[in-house]
Amino acid sequence: MPRPRVRGAGKGELRLYVTGSTLLSLRAIENLEWSLQQELGELYDYEVIDVLEHPELAAEDGIFATPALVRRQPLPVRKLIGDLSDRELVLRSLRFGGSPREGQTR
Amino acid sequence: MMSAGASARAARPPAGGAEGIERLEIGIPGFDVIAGGGLPAGRSTLIAGTAGSGKTLFGVQFLVAGIELYGQGGVLVSFDEPAREIARNVRSLGWDLGAYERAGRLAMVDVALVAGEEMLEAGQFDFGGLLARLERQIERVGATRVVFDSLTGIFPQFTDRNVVRRELHRVTSRLRELGVTTLMTAERAEEYGPVARYGVEEFVTDNVVILRNPLNHERRRRTLEILKFRGAAHHKGEYPFSIDERGGITVIPLAETGLKMRALTDRTSIGKPDVDQMCGGGIFRDSIVLVSGATGTGKTMMATEFLAAGLRAGERGLLYSFEESRPQILRNAASWGVDFGDAEREGMLRIDSRYPERTGLEDLLVEMRHQINDFRPVRLAIDSLSVLDRVSSGASFREFVIGLTSLIKEFELVAMCTNTTGVGGGTQSPGLTQVSTITDTIILLRYVEIASSVRRCLTILKMRGSAHDKTIREYTIGGHGMELGGPIAATSGILAGTPGARSQVRR
Numbered sequence: 123m124p125r126p127r128v129r130g131a132g133k134g135e136l137r138l139y140v141t142g143s144t145l146l147s148l149r150a151i152e153n154l155e156w157s158l159q160q161e162l163g164e165l166y167d168y169e170v171i172d173v174l175e176h177p178e179l180a181a182e183d184g185i186f187a188t189p190a191l192v193r194r195q196p197l198p199v200r201k202l203i204g205d206l207s208d209r210e211l212v213l214r215s216l217r218f219g220g221s222p223r224e225g226q227t228r
Numbered sequence: 229m230m231s232a233g234a235s236a237r238a239a240r241p242p243a244g245g246a247e248g249i250e251r252l253e254i255g256i257p258g259f260d261v262i263a264g265g266g267l268p269a270g271r272s273t274l275i276a277g278t279a280g281s282g283k284t285l286f287g288v289q290f291l292v293a294g295i296e297l298y299g300q301g302g303v304l305v306s307f308d309e310p311a312r313e314i315a316r317n318v319r320s321l322g323w324d325l326g327a328y329e330r331a332g333r334l335a336m337v338d339v340a341l342v343a344g345e346e347m348l349e350a351g352q353f354d355f356g357g358l359l360a361r362l363e364r365q366i367e368r369v370g371a372t373r374v375v376f377d378s379l380t381g382i383f384p385q386f387t388d389r390n391v392v393r394r395e396l397h398r399v400t401s402r403l404r405e406l407g408v409t410t411l412m413t414a415e416r417a418e419e420y421g422p423v424a425r426y427g428v429e430e431f432v433t434d435n436v437v438i439l440r441n442p443l444n445h446e447r448r449r450r451t452l453e454i455l456k457f458r459g460a461a462h463h464k465g466e467y468p469f470s471i472d473e474r475g476g477i478t479v480i481p482l483a484e485t486g487l488k489m490r491a492l493t494d495r496t497s498i499g500k501p502d503v504d505q506m507c508g509g510g511i512f513r514d515s516i517v518l519v520s521g522a523t524g525t526g527k528t529m530m531a532t533e534f535l536a537a538g539l540r541a542g543e544r545g546l547l548y549s550f551e552e553s554r555p556q557i558l559r560n561a562a563s564w565g566v567d568f569g570d571a572e573r574e575g576m577l578r579i580d581s582r583y584p585e586r587t588g589l590e591d592l593l594v595e596m597r598h599q600i601n602d603f604r605p606v607r608l609a610i611d612s613l614s615v616l617d618r619v620s621s622g623a624s625f626r627e628f629v630i631g632l633t634s635l636i637k638e639f640e641l642v643a644m645c646t647n648t649t650g651v652g653g654g655t656q657s658p659g660l661t662q663v664s665t666i667t668d669t670i671i672l673l674r675y676v677e678i679a680s681s682v683r684r685c686l687t688i689l690k691m692r693g694s695a696h697d698k699t700i701r702e703y704t705i706g707g708h709g710m711e712l713g714g715p716i717a718a719t720s721g722i723l724a725g726t727p728g729a730r731s732q733v734r735r
Contacts, residue, residue: 203351
C-alpha cells in the first residue's frame, strides 16, 4: 500500500489518507492518480498514508472520515473527503488560485 | 473525590431486573442505583440534553470515575471543542485529564474542526479513519470506556445525515465487538421535545439517557431520566441531580436508597430528661425528630439543647440554620447556658448559617453530604425545614426531604428538624405533610388559650417503634430553657389550637 514519496521544490503538498485496501481506498488512489496525470502532478508532491499503519499522522491532520485528501500546502489547508470520484471537484479545488465552491456545501 | 460510592453499591435491581445483561457500575454517585446496577456493559448510550445540561461533564466524569474507582482506562473523542479545552474546563472540579493522559490511563482523540480549514465531500466515504485512530488508543490505554463529545458536532460537517448515522452505527457496532462501553453526547433543542437535534442520534446507540435543566419556579432544577435501556430494566422517571465543584454530578436516587439501612435500637437523649421520659426513654439513634410549632414556642431552643446534649456526651453536632445569623445563634445559645462558640473552636460543632434562597435544594443536599462526610457529626439539626419548603417548588422539596432522610440513615445520624407553623396551629403546607410521614418522632409545641391566658404546651404526636407518653404537657420558657410542667387535663381541641372545655392544670 505505501506509495513512493515524490519530492520537488516549490510544490504543494498532498496527503491521501486511506484505510487498508478497501474498495474506497483503492478508488481514491486511482482517482487521485488520474487527477495528477491530468494537471495536478506538476503542482503537487503527494503521499498515500494508511491510517491503520500510521494513526499518529492521521491524528496530526485531524482525520476521521476516510478516504481523505489533505492539501497541507499551500494554505489554506483544504480537505477533500471521499473516494475522489467527483473528479471535477478535485481539480477545481486543487488548482492553484482556484475556488472549489460552486454550489458545494460542507 | 467520588464520594457516595456507598449508595451506588447499595443498588437494588429494579423490578424485572433478571434480564442477564451485564452491567458496568459507572461510579457517578447515585446513577448506578437508578440504572439498576449500572450501564449495560459493552453497549452504547446516548446522553442527550440541552446546552448547559451537563452532558460533557457526565461524559468526562464517566471516564474519571473509571480511572479513579475501577482502574479502567478511557478514551475521549472530542468533536465540538478541542480536547484540551475540555480538559481545561474540568480542571476546576479537580480533575487533571493531562495527568491521566501522561499516566497512560486516558487518551484523547481530537477530531474537532480546525478554524479556517475547509472541508469538501468529493465522493463516498466512511469513518474508517476515526475507527483506526480510536482502536489504536483503546489498545494503548487498555480502555473499557469511550466517550464521544458530541454527535451534534458531526452532523453539520456532512451533507447526508443518513450516511453519518450509518457510519456512527458502524462505529458503535465495532466498539461493542471490542467490549467497550460507550457514551455519546448529543444536544437537544428543547427540554421536552425530540430526543436530539438531528432526529437520528437515538438510533445510533442502544440506550438513551436524558439530562434536563428546566426553569422551575425561577430556579434551575436539573434532572436525569433513563429513557431507554435496550433489553435491560431500570428505574423510570426523572431524578434530580446536582453539579458541584467537588464531586461533579451526583444523582439523587430518592426512594431507591436508604431502605436497606439497619435501624439502630439504642436510645439517646433529646436534650431534656423530661422529654426523653415522654419518649419512652430517649429518642433512637438514626432517627429523625420533627419539632413543629409556631414562632416563639421554643423550637430553636429545643434544637440548641438537642445539640448541647450531644456535645456533653462528646458527640459532634452540625447545625444548619436558615432563619438566624451566626451571632444570633451564639447569643441565644449562651442565654440558655450553652457555649456554642467554644464547641466550634474545639471542632465539635459546625454551624452553617445561610439564607435559604442562596442554594438550590439539590445543591444544598449535595453540600450537606460533603459536609457530613467530612465532619462526621453524630447529631444534625436543621432550623428550620419549613423555610426551605417556602423557597422551593413542592416537588423539589419533597425530593430534598427524601434525600435528606437517606443521608441521615446512611450516616446513622440522629437529626432534629424544626417546622414553623402558624400561631393557631392546625394547617400545614403539603410539603411538610410529606415530612411527617418520614419522621420517626413528632413533637408538637402549641400556644393555647386557657382561662384567658396564653400558655405553651407540648405533646408527642408520634414515636415510631416505641410507646410514648400521650399526654399534653404544659411548659414554660425561663432562664434555664424549657421547663416541663404537668399534663393539661379536662380539655380538648388543643391540637387545633382551640381548647373546647374549661381546663384545669394540675401541678
